[in-house]
């Protein structure tokens with residue numbers, strides 16, 4: 001299918017992009033286009049105007065600033081995969097990226113677009129949740145920062161307002177006691193996961209503290225399993241698996257029933273818990 005007609009504007013700066021957004025009731029930003037173009041072609045989206053942010057200077061940078069790794073909105077998966085700053089300071093992201101789609105999509109798709117889009121089956125929103133990221137959002141009045149725990153609001157809904165854009169992701173730097181683990185079950189390599197889990201923790205003696213377990217493909221958004229987190233902090237892996245009954249409430253879909261998803265969520269948790277604990281020794 002072909003998209004419905006739309007106007008097109010190339011933003012010169014973040015200020016220009018938000019000015020264009022606030023001047024139109026039905027505008028959409030286009031970044032890598034790897035989700036949006038398919039939605040346009042299928043007429044699941046028919047915005048009045050597309051605002052192209054690809055030429056805005058400064059949004060494609062990865063840097064370390066004020067104790068955080070800053071990933072600009074236009075950093076592509078492929079660029080992040082090659083970045084020594086990402087592998088050193090955000091190894092969870094480096095672990096997860098190979099599971100996102102295929103090389104062609106990773107060469108255009110952006111981490112910022114994935115987080116702004118908030119697909120419940122996507123890897124990056126869950127990684128941001130596990131890492132305790134901060135999301136930098138710009139509007140006509142300047143920039144604001146939202147903690148990831150307050151960012152996801154519902155299916156494909158986030159704290160980004162209609163006249164705002166995501167400008168960067170800020171991740172706490174990986175430290176020597178930090179542990180990360182990642183796993184997903186997908187039918188084929190590169191497919192969206194049936195169930196996935198991104199996790200971080202701090203090694204404390206032989207145990208784990210500050211555990212963050214972020215599941216994806218089990219709800220309207222990436223979701224933390226807080227009962228399971230508390231059980232893992234108490235060293236009780238089977239208790240953590242049992243706690244998932246209260247933490248997760250997935251609907252079945254064409255790929256897996258609710259029972260299958262819950263079973264896979266438990267299996268992933270055992271794997272991820274073993275990985276976190278091994279790394280903590």
Ligand SMILES: Cc1cc2nc3c(=O)[nH]c(=O)nc-3n(C[C@H](O)[C@H](O)[C@H](O)COP(=O)(O)OP(=O)(O)OC[C@H]3O[C@@H](n4cnc5c(N)ncnc54)[C@H](O)[C@@H]3O)c2cc1C
Nearest residue numbers: 029031032033034035036101109110113114116122123166
């Ligand atoms: C065949 C295929 C398989 C895929 N498999 C996976 C997969 O396994 N896992 C996965 O996570 N993803 C997958 N994707 C999606 C891919 O990761 C997208 O790149 C990503 O979801 C969106 O990034 P983008 O830069 O392409 O955003 P776009 O498609 O340009 O935009 C997506 C949405 O986000 C908004 N947006 C983009 N940037 C911003 C911004 N800076 N501020 C505010 N809003 C913004 C747009 O307005 C739009 O609504 C797949 C895509 C395809 C085509």
